[in-house]
Amino acid sequence: MLLLALSLRCLLLSNEEKIKELIKFLNNRALNNSVRLAILISLYTFNQMTFSELLEYSRIPKSSLMMHIQILEDEGLVNSKKDFTVNGIRMFIRITDKGKEIIKEYFKLVSNINY
Amino acid sequence: MEYRELIRDSEKFARIIIMKKARRTLGIYYATWVIYSLVLALIYTLLSNIGINNSLVNGIIPFIAVIPFIYYTIGLFRGIRIDYLKLVKNKENDKIYKRINYIWVLLISQLIISFAIVTYLNIDLIYLVLSFYVYMLLVAYSLYRFLYSKYRLAEPRYYDMIAIIVLLLTPLNIVTSLFNAIFIVFDIVWLYASISSFLEVSAIE
Numbered sequence: 057m058l059l060l061a062l063s064l065r066c067l068l069l070s071n072e073e074k075i076k077e078l079i080k081f082l083n084n085r086a087l088n089n090s091v092r093l094a095i096l097i098s099l100y101t102f103n104q105m106t107f108s109e110l111l112e113y114s115r116i117p118k119s120s121l122m123m124h125i126q127i128l129e130d131e132g133l134v135n136s137k138k139d140f141t142v143n144g145i146r147m148f149i150r151i152t153d154k155g156k157e158i159i160k161e162y163f164k165l166v167s168n169i170n171y
Numbered sequence: 172m173e174y175r176e177l178i179r180d181s182e183k184f185a186r187i188i189i190m191k192k193a194r195r196t197l198g199i200y201y202a203t204w205v206i207y208s209l210v211l212a213l214i215y216t217l218l219s220n221i222g223i224n225n226s227l228v229n230g231i232i233p234f235i236a237v238i239p240f241i242y243y244t245i246g247l248f249r250g251i252r253i254d255y256l257k258l259v260k261n262k263e264n265d266k267i268y269k270r271i272n273y274i275w276v277l278l279i280s281q282l283i284i285s286f287a288i289v290t291y292l293n294i295d296l297i298y299l300v301l302s303f304y305v306y307m308l309l310v311a312y313s314l315y316r317f318l319y320s321k322y323r324l325a326e327p328r329y330y331d332m333i334a335i336i337v338l339l340l341t342p343l344n345i346v347t348s349l350f351n352a353i354f355i356v357f358d359i360v361w362l363y364a365s366i367s368s369f370l371e372v373s374a375i376e
Contacts, residue, residue: 075174088177097255100252101192102250113188
């Protein structure tokens with residue numbers, strides 16, 4: 057009985073530690089916002105998207121999206137590049153290697169906790 | 172913002188973006204292969220007008236014309252990662268995934284019926300049809316995985332299933348001119364699936 061209580065306490069403590077670790081991980085300019093985190097996850101899934109696509113799919117104001125992309129770019133998680141497409145010049149937002157590593161780490165931390 | 176709220180909100184938002192992007196990718200995919208079918212029809216019409224009726228030329232054209240389309244299709248789906256879907260879907264009770272077995276029964280029944288028709292009509296061509304079937308099954312399977320697997324990127328719709336079924340019927344075209352209409356049906360169904368996919372992108376909330 058005592059052993060069971062102890063292991064339960066250990067489990068709870070370790071879960072608490074994991075949550076603390078996750079909170080610490082999310083506590084930065086790029087990841088403390090759900091829109092930026094979602095954009096980063098989407099970019100991780102598809103590797104790159106155009107600004108127009110993100111604007112259309114997210115339905116957030118252009119200026120807000122521009123700000124979110126700028127913050128992610130400042131943190132080195134994405135980079136943007138203008139390129140020619142059949143629809144004209146488009147701005148491509150691509151996730152960087154650092155961005156990919158951050159998202160992988162995020163997935164690892166989130167998969168360990170219940171939310 | 173509380174961390175749970177942050178995770179849930181970002182998950183919800185990322186899912187919408189991923190679903191829309193995946194659906195648009197599918198729309199482009201359907202449209203690409205409709206264009207291929209139309210390009211083939213155009214080439215054959217031109218050749219027939221010029222008066223070229225060489226079986227070797229006629230046989231080789233689809234294989235040459237298909238190269239840029241395959242290249243484009245690979246580019247469409249290359250590099251898509253499903254790590255996020257694995258994370259999210261493992262925490263869910265997936266009803267569509269559980270229906271997979273019934274859909275496979277339907278596809279295999281269709282395959283058997285198609286072969287029965289082929290055998291009845293012309294037994295000499297069975298191996299040619301078989302090779303086409305293997306190819307079509309691979310294409311249908313990849314489409315099916317994209318839409319019906321546990322870690323699917325887009326939610327399946329009725330027009331996706333019709334598109335897969337029509338795709339599996341197209342090898343019958345080799346057997347007899349009676350089935351030439353299959354290509355017209357293929358074009359209509361895939362064009363419909365393409366337009367519906369594009370319309371769905373703007374409808375997802």
